[in-house]
Amino acid sequence: MEPLTERQRALLKIIVGDYISSAMPVASELVAGKYALKVSPATIRNEMAALEEMGLVTHPHTSAGRVPTDKGYRYYVESLMEEAELPQVEQLMIQHQFHQVELELDQWLRLAMAILAHSVQSAALITPPVSARSRLRHFELISVQEDLALMVLVLQGGTIKEQMLSFDRPLAQGELSAIANRLNPLFQEATAEQIQGKLNQLGGLERQVAAVLAKIMRQLDDLGHQEVYHNGLTNILSQPEFSQVDRARQILELLEQRSVLSAVMPQVLMSEGVQVIIGAENPWEKLRQFSMVLSRYGVEGEAAGVLGVLGPTRLPYWRAISTVRFMAQLMSRLLGELYG
Amino acid sequence: MEPLTERQRALLKIIVGDYISSAMPVASELVAGKYALKVSPATIRNEMAALEEMGLVTHPHTSAGRVPTDKGYRYYVESLMEEAELPQVEQLMIQHQFHQVELELDQWLRLAMAILAHSVQSAALITPPVSARSRLRHFELISVQEDLALMVLVLQGGTIKEQMLSFDRPLAQGELSAIANRLNPLFQEATAEQIQGKLNQLGGLERQVAAVLAKIMRQLDDLGHQEVYHNGLTNILSQPEFSQVDRARQILELLEQRSVLSAVMPQVLMSEGVQVIIGAENPWEKLRQFSMVLSRYGVEGEAAGVLGVLGPTRLPYWRAISTVRFMAQLMSRLLGELYG
DNA sequence: ATTAGCACTCTCATGTTGAGAGTGCTAACT
DNA sequence: AGTTAGCACTCTCAACATGAGAGTGCTAAT
Numbered sequence: 001m002e003p004l005t006e007r008q009r010a011l012l013k014i015i016v017g018d019y020i021s022s023a024m025p026v027a028s029e030l031v032a033g034k035y036a037l038k039v040s041p042a043t044i045r046n047e048m049a050a051l052e053e054m055g056l057v058t059h060p061h062t063s064a065g066r067v068p069t070d071k072g073y074r075y076y077v078e079s080l081m082e083e084a085e086l087p088q089v090e091q092l093m094i095q096h097q098f099h100q101v102e103l104e105l106d107q108w109l110r111l112a113m114a115i116l117a118h119s120v121q122s123a124a125l126i127t128p129p130v131s132a133r134s135r136l137r138h139f140e141l142i143s144v145q146e147d148l149a150l151m152v153l154v155l156q157g158g159t160i161k162e163q164m165l166s167f168d169r170p171l172a173q174g175e176l177s178a179i180a181n182r183l184n185p186l187f188q189e190a191t192a193e194q195i196q197g198k199l200n201q202l203g204g205l206e207r208q209v210a211a212v213l214a215k216i217m218r219q220l221d222d223l224g225h226q227e228v229y230h231n232g233l234t235n236i237l238s239q240p241e242f243s244q245v246d247r248a249r250q251i252l253e254l255l256e257q258r259s260v261l262s263a264v265m266p267q268v269l270m271s272e273g274v275q276v277i278i279g280a281e282n283p284w285e286k287l288r289q290f291s292m293v294l295s296r297y298g299v300e301g302e303a304a305g306v307l308g309v310l311g312p313t314r315l316p317y318w319r320a321i322s323t324v325r326f327m328a329q330l331m332s333r334l335l336g337e338l339y340g
Numbered sequence: 341m342e343p344l345t346e347r348q349r350a351l352l353k354i355i356v357g358d359y360i361s362s363a364m365p366v367a368s369e370l371v372a373g374k375y376a377l378k379v380s381p382a383t384i385r386n387e388m389a390a391l392e393e394m395g396l397v398t399h400p401h402t403s404a405g406r407v408p409t410d411k412g413y414r415y416y417v418e419s420l421m422e423e424a425e426l427p428q429v430e431q432l433m434i435q436h437q438f439h440q441v442e443l444e445l446d447q448w449l450r451l452a453m454a455i456l457a458h459s460v461q462s463a464a465l466i467t468p469p470v471s472a473r474s475r476l477r478h479f480e481l482i483s484v485q486e487d488l489a490l491m492v493l494v495l496q497g498g499t500i501k502e503q504m505l506s507f508d509r510p511l512a513q514g515e516l517s518a519i520a521n522r523l524n525p526l527f528q529e530a531t532a533e534q535i536q537g538k539l540n541q542l543g544g545l546e547r548q549v550a551a552v553l554a555k556i557m558r559q560l561d562d563l564g565h566q567e568v569y570h571n572g573l574t575n576i577l578s579q580p581e582f583s584q585v586d587r588a589r590q591i592l593e594l595l596e597q598r599s600v601l602s603a604v605m606p607q608v609l610m611s612e613g614v615q616v617i618i619g620a621e622n623p624w625e626k627l628r629q630f631s632m633v634l635s636r637y638g639v640e641g642e643a644a645g646v647l648g649v650l651g652p653t654r655l656p657y658w659r660a661i662s663t664v665r666f667m668a669q670l671m672s673r674l675l676g677e678l679y680g
Numbered sequence: 681a682t683t684a685g686c687a688c689t690c691t692c693a694t695g696t697t698g699a700g701a702g703t704g705c706t707a708a709c710t
Numbered sequence: 711a712g713t714t715a716g717c718a719c720t721c722t723c724a725a726c727a728t729g730a731g732a733g734t735g736c737t738a739a740t
Contacts, residue, residue, distance in 0.1 A: 027733055042683050045734065062689045063733045103488075103504035138482050142494050144678055148443075150498050154482050158490050160502050164443030234596055237589045245585055249577045256574055338484060367702055382714050385703065402720045403702045 004054075009080060010037070011047050012056055016068045016076040020316050023240045025065035070279035070313060073291070077276050077317050084322035090119075091326060098334065105129075105158060108334055109229060112307060112327055117232025119323045120293075122239075122311030123255070124232045127265055129298045129305035129335055131157065134220050135189045139213060141165070141176035149176055151209075153216060156189065157303045158338050163216055167205070179209055192217035228261045230310075241312040251290065251310075260284050268294045268306045274325050279313040289313070293320040295328040299339050307331065344394075349420060350377070351387050352396055356408045356416040360656050363580045365405035410619035410653060413631070417616050417657050424662035430459070431666060438674065445469075445498060448674055449569060452647060452667055457572025459663045460633075462579075462651030463595070464572045467605055469638045469645035469675055471497065474560050475529045479553060481505070481516035489516055491549075493556060496529065497643045498678045503556055507545070519549055532557035568601045570650075581652040591630065591650075600624050608634045608646045614665050619653040629653070633660040637668035639679050647671065 004012070014035050015026045028044040031037065037044065048066050051057045056072035059065065068076065094115055101107045109126050116124035135156040142150045147170050153161045183206060187195055195214040202210055233252070242248045254260055263284065268275050274295045280288050291313045298304030308324050309315070344352070354375050355366045368384040371377065377384065388406050391397045396412035399405065408416065426434075434455055441447045449466050456464035475496040482490045487510050493501045523546060527535055535554040542550055573592070582588045594600055603624065608615050614635045620628050631653045638644030648664050649655070 025733090029733075040683050041733095042685095042735095043681085046682085049735080059734080061691070062735090063691070063731090065733070103506070104502070138480065140478065140480060140492075140494070142478050144498060148677075150494065152480075152492060152494060152500060154480070154490065154492060158484060158502070158504075160492060160500060162444070162498070162500050164498075166443070231596065234589055234592045237585055237592060243585055245577055245583055245588060248585060248588055249574055252574050252577060256571065337488075365702090369702075380714050381702090382704095382716095383712085386713085389704080399703080401722070402704090403700090403722070405702070 004051075007039075008047055008051060011044065012051055012068075012072060012075065013080045015048075015051075015057060015066050016072060016080070019066075019068055020314055023314060025060060025067050027065035030065065070281060073278045073313060073317065074281070077278070077321070081318055081321075084318055084325065086322040086326045094326070094330065098330065105338070108331065110231075112331055113229060113231040116307065116309050116323060116327055117235055120309045120311070120316060120320045121235045122232060122309045122315060122320070123230055123236050123251070124307075124309050125261065125292075125294070126229050126307040127227060127305045128159075128229075129157065129303040130159070130220065131155070131303040132221065133191050134159070134217055135191055136187050136195070136213070136217065137189070138184060139180060139187075141180045141209070143171065143173040143176055146170035151212065151216075153213070155217075155220075156339070157299075157335070159220075159303075161216060161220060163212070165209075165212055167208075171205075175205075179206055182206060183210060183213075187213070192221060226258060226262050228255075228258055228265065230255050232309075236311050239312055239314075241314065247289070250286065254286055260286055264292070264294075265306045268308075269296050269304055271296065274321050274328070275308075276317065276321065291315045291317075293317065293324050295324050297328040297331040297335070299332065299336050302339050303335065305331075344391075344415075347379075348387055348391060351384065352391055352408075352412060352415065353420045355388075355391075355397060355406050356412060356420070359406075359408055360654055363654060365400060365407050367405035370405065410621060413618045413653060413657065414621070417618070417661070421658055421661075424658055424665065426662040426666045434666070434670065438670065445678070448671065450571075452671055453569060453571040456647065456649055456663060456667055457575055460649045460651065460656060460660045461575045462572060462649045462655060462660070463570055463576050463591070464647075464649050465601065465632075465634070466569050466647040467567060467645045468499070468569075469497065469643040470499070470560065471495065471643040472561065473531050474499070474557055474643075475531055476527050476535070476553070476557065477529070478524060479520060479527075481520045481549070483511065483513040483516055486510035491552065491556075493553070495557075495560070496679065497639070497675070499560075499643075501556060501560060503552070505549075505552055507548075511545075515545075519546055522546060523550060523553075527553070532561060566598060566602050568595075568598055568605065570595050572649075576651050579652055579654075581654065587629070590626065594626055600626055604632070604634075605646045608648075609636050609644055611636065614661050614668070615648075616657065616661065631655045631657075633657065633664050635664050635668040637671040637675070639672065639676050642679050643675065645671075 011031065014031055018026045028041040028048060031044050032039065032041045048057065055069060056075055057066040057068050060067060097111060097115065101111055109128060113124040113126050136153060137156050138154045140152045142152065144150050147167045149165045149171065151163045151165045186198065192214050195210055195217065199207055199210055236242060236251065237248055274293060277292045279291055282288050290310055292308060292310050293315065294306055294308030296304055297307055307327055309320050351371065354371055358366045368381040368388060371384050372379065372381045388397065395409060396415055397406040397408050400407060437451060437455065441451055449468060453464040453466050476493060477496050478494045480492045482492065484490050487507045489505045489511065491503045491505045526538065532554050535550055535557065539547055539550055576582060576591065577588055614633060617632045619631055622628050630650055632648060632650050633655065634646055634648030636644055637647055647667055649660050
């Protein structure tokens, strides 16, 4: 395909920008007037026809203005958008909000979502950070009933996991504590595999407990990203593209049954930088109508999660990308504090 | 107001029942035909007019059938509905599902929601159980950075709460453990107040840690019910009353900003049995369009939460009430196991 | 290469119409 | 007395018609 002329690039930029903010097909006259190009509407129409030829825009019907296609959005994101950096003022305001909140992972996640949703006016997604290979910091056994105990694992990075545990004979709290006290030093900073490896050196109850430990930690490593929090649904329901309810229901289904999203997340986890997935580029059928801007965040080699936004393809990409990038950096730094 | 005749009661029951399942205004001819009453449509019209006089039904316009008012639903729930007990088969199926899930509070909550939402075809709500007066079972201090530690509290009933804690000087894990080991026996089964009471007997770091403990537990007692999980939004978006998006957005807003719901929950927590709140009976403006069927669940004197469903006033009250009642009993029993 | 001019197409809001649904009333019936 | 047939009346809803407005694409002039 021939490269775009400078004027075509300018025009496409106007079309995408205007459509993103107005949700109305962009007409040639509007462009000529509002953006004071030095050419007439007729010329713009010719250029628009050219852009349409290249598949960057369409029009919904003969007498409607132009609307960007997914490909048009892609071109915009790749080479029309100026470099995305959130204004200093906003950066400071966000940081300020984080300072007012307690030192708690859960609160950070919630706040991050709220900020994303509000800034981009779309739905926000976030998965809690999970280590690819979690390390045990400490665990406790707490008697609940005679033969039932609660196992509490604290992992490096402060993740906590609880699990009920039943024994084939009654055990007093004293015995449980003894087991924990013996195993804890042995498994200091251990991974699931390391615990598994030491199983043979143990016997009886200790072995049983250690086996459960290993199992839980393996589970955490495998399906740590099942959980996807979300927020800001009301934002996207206010968008005109969701004026039919079934469209709205689609996206709700997407978020309620976690399956699709938890399939996307691992992919993002592998990639560097901000990922932009526009409409039909999406490999998952049900997401074809939507766009996502996602980024991995976390501490190198320790733990990582994914955060980002989800909305109609008419997403304010500039805001989305700059906010997501900034939030990922911020969350990474905060998380770093937890890992020392 | 005069009491209803037996025939009027039968008629109202038919109207409510039919409207709940069909969402269409109920016409006199339909009633005469489908339900084979021994009277003509004309008579039924007369009776309908009487019911309307009493404010139990309305019609949306002159040539439409009758629709129950909130008052009509109330009458139905109070004295027309046969006693609500979920069929044995369903009870067993539900119990079966709980057996297939691990012994974990979080999983129970999720499952309970899923079952409620599916059975009633509406949104399901649940708050985790919280003690009015939590008792400490055990706590741990885990070093995160030099002067930063993670405090993990395990409460009676298995609730877990984590909290970051910073000191004014560096502390090694050894020191932290020592503090925990000394305080734990002292605060066995203690409430926030009891811990607070013993503060004076302590000094230095121990006092500092104990103060935080007391503070966290007080917080838990006070605002334990902020958290309201929900599920099944897609169900209610499929209902015809939500075919306009702004109606759908209303309910989403309700659930996303927790304020309204967390105002309702404490009320339910005080009451015995299943609470049915129909439309305009609702003291909260934003809930006037909806009905809720809620119940307290939990272990007497130990911990309690709220579960239930939320939907349009045209809610299948019978299913809702019987399912909510059953789930509350089941969850109470399960929770009882945790408290021994 | 650009542009004015204009015919053409499609949408959208508005109005019209008629069928259908269901009521409320009246007068007859039991 | 209560019940019912009959029927006029009201309102909704879908289908169709209409016309203004929006915006394009093309042609021919600049």
